Amino acid sequence: MIPEPLNAEAPxxxxxxxxxxxxAILTLAATVSxxxxxxxxxxxxxxxxxxxxxxxxxxALDQAEFxxxxxxxxxxxxxxxxxxxxxxxxxxxxxxxxxxxxxGFYVLTPFALEGTEQTVMIQRGxxxxxxxxxxxxxxxxxxxxxxxxxxxxxxxxxHLLELGTSSTAAAPAPAPAAxxxxxxxxxxxxxxxxxxxxxxxxxxxTKLPLRTDVSLQQTGPASEGLQRDWPAPALGLERHYGYxxxxxxxxxxxxILYVWFQFITPFRRSRRxxxxxxxx
Numbered sequence: 001m002i003p004e005p006l007n008a009e010a011p012x013x014x015x016x017x018x019x020x021x022x023x024a025i026l027t028l029a030a031t032v033s034x035x036x037x038x039x040x041x042x043x044x045x046x047x048x049x050x051x052x053x054x055x056x057x058x059x060a061l062d063q064a065e066f067x068x069x070x071x072x073x074x075x076x077x078x079x080x081x082x083x084x085x086x087x088x089x090x091x092x093x094x095x096x097x098x099x100x101x102x103x104g105f106y107v108l109t110p111f112a113l114e115g116t117e118q119t120v121m122i123q124r125g126x127x128x129x130x131x132x133x134x135x136x137x138x139x140x141x142x143x144x145x146x147x148x149x150x151x152x153x154x155x156x157x158x159h160l161l162e163l164g165t166s167s168t169a170a171a172p173a174p175a176p177a178a179x180x181x182x183x184x185x186x187x188x189x190x191x192x193x194x195x196x197x198x199x200x201x202x203x204x205x206t207k208l209p210l211r212t213d214v215s216l217q218q219t220g221p222a223s224e225g226l227q228r229d230w231p232a233p234a235l236g237l238e239r240h241y242g243y244x245x246x247x248x249x250x251x252x253x254x255x256i257l258y259v260w261f262q263f264i265t266p267f268r269r270s271r272r273x274x275x276x277x278x279x280x
Contacts, residue, residue: 024258028251035247042240049235052077072153072214081150083114088142090206093193096160097126099227104128107140107226108197110208114146119208121199121215122149123157125226135193141224151218159196
């Protein structure tokens with residue numbers, strides 16, 4: 001019952017009461033559902049993180065087991081040991097990568113697998129950028145001969161947003177002498193410093209028998225001038241919990257406003273009106 005005296009406005013107030021009630025119920029149902037959906041998304045991401053952690057704890061695959069995988073992408077995040085040869089001239093430096101908040105490069109080198117015609121791109125580690133000359137690369141030691149590398153099977157290198165169409169970051173070349181013929185510019189993507197690396201395009205560019213379905217993320221302590229404190233995949237758990245908090249907070253606000261304006265305010269108004277009538 002509406003705590004207002006019955007008068008000519010009573011039917012209108014009653015209709016407004018039920019209209020607001022229905023709107024509040026629908027809004028509450030929507031916000032609670034969205035909050036629960038965000039919590040379910042967070043639970044899915046937590047399950048994915050647990051699956052990734054479980055894969056990392058499995059025994060490392062040897063090279064024969066790695067090559068025998070029907071789909072290497074089915075064994076993502078699992079450790080593996082490979083033997084082969086570094087193809088140093090094809091080393092690529094991915095620009096604008098950070099480690100511990102410091103900008104630098106991810107160093108990637110193709111790795112020719114011993115006894116096969118396959119090559120795998122290995123994310124070897126991170127090196128800090130030279131803040132005076134960004135095209136001056138830090139010293140990276142690359143062992144010669146057959147070596148063994150341990151790492152995690154990972155997707156191809158992630159891409160960052162690019163401004164413009166070129167993925168290179170080559171230093172500007174000096175102007176040619178007047179008598180010298182002008183040479184054609186190098187093919188796009190031929191610089192060692194790049195914003196992103198597409199393995200399909202790199203395979204076509206270098207003519208290497210490069211696998212394009214996966215890469216290897218080298219693990220272990222810092223060595224060869226490289227750090228390997230790889231950041232964990234950004235799954236966005238905090239974002240989902242934050243959105244859920246916002247939706248549930250909005251639900252609580254709807255309930256508070258509904259109770260205040262539908263019950264408390266009319267009750268206070270009726271009491272104030274009753275006091276005024278007694279004074280008269």
